[in-house]
Amino acid sequence: MTRIAVIGGGRIGEALIAGLLEAGYAVRDLVVAEKFESRAAELASTFGVLTTTIAEASENADVIVLAVKPGDVDGALTEVAKTDLDGEREQLIVSLAAGVPTSKFESKLPAGFPVVRVMPNTPMLVGEGVSVLAPGKYAKTEHLELVRTILSTVGKVVTVKENQLDAVTAVSGSGPAYFFLVVEAMIDAGVGLGLTREVASALVVQTMVGSGAMLDRSDETPAELRYAVTSPGGTTAAAVRKLEENGLRAAFFDALDAAKARAAEMGVTAE
Ligand SMILES: NC(=O)C1=CN([C@@H]2O[C@H](COP(=O)(O)OP(=O)(O)OC[C@H]3O[C@@H](n4cnc5c(N)ncnc54)[C@H](OP(=O)(O)O)[C@@H]3O)[C@@H](O)[C@H]2O)C=CC1
Numbered sequence: 657m658t659r660i661a662v663i664g665g666g667r668i669g670e671a672l673i674a675g676l677l678e679a680g681y682a683v684r685d686l687v688v689a690e691k692f693e694s695r696a697a698e699l700a701s702t703f704g705v706l707t708t709t710i711a712e713a714s715e716n717a718d719v720i721v722l723a724v725k726p727g728d729v730d731g732a733l734t735e736v737a738k739t740d741l742d743g744e745r746e747q748l749i750v751s752l753a754a755g756v757p758t759s760k761f762e763s764k765l766p767a768g769f770p771v772v773r774v775m776p777n778t779p780m781l782v783g784e785g786v787s788v789l790a791p792g793k794y795a796k797t798e799h800l801e802l803v804r805t806i807l808s809t810v811g812k813v814v815t816v817k818e819n820q821l822d823a824v825t826a827v828s829g830s831g832p833a834y835f836f837l838v839v840e841a842m843i844d845a846g847v848g849l850g851l852t853r854e855v856a857s858a859l860v861v862q863t864m865v866g867s868g869a870m871l872d873r874s875d876e877t878p879a880e881l882r883y884a885v886t887s888p889g890g891t892t893a894a895a896v897r898k899l900e901e902n903g904l905r906a907a908f909f910d911a912l913d914a915a916k917a918r919a920a921e922m923g924v925t926a927e
């Protein structure tokens with residue numbers, strides 16, 4: 657099997673490890689480099705994965721996944737680049753860092769070294785992620801296919817041109833957080849109407865799960881599914897009117913603009 661080194665065992669690194677193991681990936685083919693010692697120990701005891709240094713992890717891996725914060729990419733990459741990347745083994749770097757361009761990696765790696773940039777999201781923890789791939793200058797079809805094969809075990813995979821990845825980050829990378837915020841708001845509103853928090857949470861969570869399943873399985877657009885809930889002159893129409901009056905759509909347009917701009921900014925400051 658393809659040996660994968662995950663550099664950075666934070667939230668997204670953990671989601672990837674957990675998702676791969678859950679999908680049946682062999683634990684012996686995964687290795688983690690995490691500089692925070694107690695965190696490394698936690699990952700080793702939770703998942704049974706080997707934790708080691710960046711040098712050792714990179715040396716023996718087919719695919720080196722960088723899952724550190726954009727500001728830590730430079731340091732981590734310097735460590736990776738110290739290992740024998742020109743050796744017998746054909747290797748590939750996969751970056752999960754928001755905003756950081758593939759050119760940044762390519763400039764620090766041996767000439768022609770393949771890099772694939774990916775924007776994943778945390779639902780990959782439960783096999784329902786979406787990972788968006790963009791190849792760097794030297795990544796060939798077989799490299800993209802390898803990354804697609806690995807990430808398709810933890811959700812859907814889409815490929816775009818690299819100049820779209822900051823927009824992708826705003827939509828699906830950060831997307832789960834918007835969803836959780838809406839869930840929180842609906843629970844709070846239910847409690848405001850007199851439901852217990854327990855009942856409100858159960859109702860909102862199942863409403864989201866059911867609505868998500870409908871979106872996934874139906875051929876109808878989100879608007880058509882919404883029309884089916886909206887009886888003429890009824891409760892939904894009254895609620896949607898308030899959401900529109902309060903600028904729900906404009907809030908999302910602004911929010912995603914801000915996320916995209918922030919991704920671009922992080923890419924520059926990580927240079
Ligand atoms: N969280 C998410 O939903 C998503 C995150 N991403 C991207 O994933 C990357 C990681 O994000 P996230 O997991 O949230 O961040 P975290 O801070 O949770 O994780 C990063 C981890 O990497 C560790 N680390 C930093 N430098 C090194 C190093 N040199 N060697 C080994 N480990 C190191 C950090 O340790 P320490 O804390 O000690 O610094 C930390 O544990 C970011 O670039 C982000 O843009 C992409 C998509 C979604």
Ligand SMILES: O=C(O)[C@@H]1CCC=N1
Pocket residue numbers: 754825829830
């Ligand atoms: O908030 C962030 O910067 C990262 C990138 C996408 C999701 N989390």
